[in-house]
Amino acid sequence: MEQDLYNTPTRSSNPLETLALEAQVTEAVRTVYDPEIPINIYELGLIYDLNVESSGQVHIQMTLTAPNCPEAEFIPKRVEDAVKEIPGVTGVDVELVWDPPWNPNRMSEAAKLQLGIY
Secondary structure: OOOOOOOOOOOOOOHHHHHHHHHHHHHHHOOOEOOOOOOEOOOOOOEEEEEEOOOOEEEEEEOOOOOOOOOOOOHHHHHHHHHHOOOOOOEEEEEEOOOOOOOHHHOOHHHHHHHOOO
């Protein structure tokens, strides 16, 4: 009997495995900080979209607090590097977007409390 190579499931074709990988990606993103603000970029609300495909490909859409941020070149690369370290991730695409513009309302409640924004 011939093996059907086109219908052989990939390692992470299980939806639960994909969800577990997404949780790991989220935790990896939480390790990245804007050096000017002592809060991780996830809690700051800089991550607009995080999508993990069953193949292990990760797409992240993010922004920065301001277009002229001096770390604009480095923060997306830190995100990419952190996510690439996760077993099961086959590729990472970090897209920097400016629309909608970031504002403090995107921050988590914990981040607002930490910065004294009520």
